[in-house]
Amino acid sequence: MTLAASIAIAVVALIHVWIMVLEIFLWTRPAGRRAFGLTPEFAAAxxxxxxxxxxxxxxxxxxxIWSLLPGSPAAIAPFFLGCVIVAGVFGAATASRKILWVQALPAAIALLLFWLA
Structure with missing residues (x-):
């Protein structure tokens, strides 16, 4: 895997760590509500x-992150990037088009870089 692909995969992983933090820990707080455009009532519910x-x-x-570790199976990165792309496209179709740009596009770029390696 090239350095560019590894960096792109790491960026996608960090995006998902941040989304996880927003959804698990900050959902009802101002930062989480602002990120997702939620009212306090909807966030609580x-x-x-x-x-x-x-x-x-x-x-x-x-x-x-596993895909970046030495000795990880070669198919792990494309599998998880594909999962992110599918989730991003589905989220864009059902919830907000912003998800396409924040989630699916970075994963697609990382997958392209992975395939070019």
Whole structure:
């Protein structure tokens, strides 16, 4: 894997760690509500669902970090990047188009860099 692909994968992993933190720990706080455009009432009512989403984003980050470790299986990076792309496209279609740019596009770029290696 090239340095550019590794850096891109690390960036996607960090994005998902941040999303996890927002969804699990900051959902009802001003930073979380601002990031997702939530009212205090909606944030409070959906807190448990958001934490569940955050857990899944943490799993994506963990898989991407795993793909950067020496000796990781070659197919791990494209698998987790593909999962991120699918989640980003689905999120853009069902929740907010912003998800396409924040989640799917960086993963697609990282996947392209991985394939070019």
């Amino acid at each position: 959906s807190r448990v669902l958001a934490a569940n989403q955050g857990l899944y984003n943490g799993f994506l980050a963990a898989g991407l």
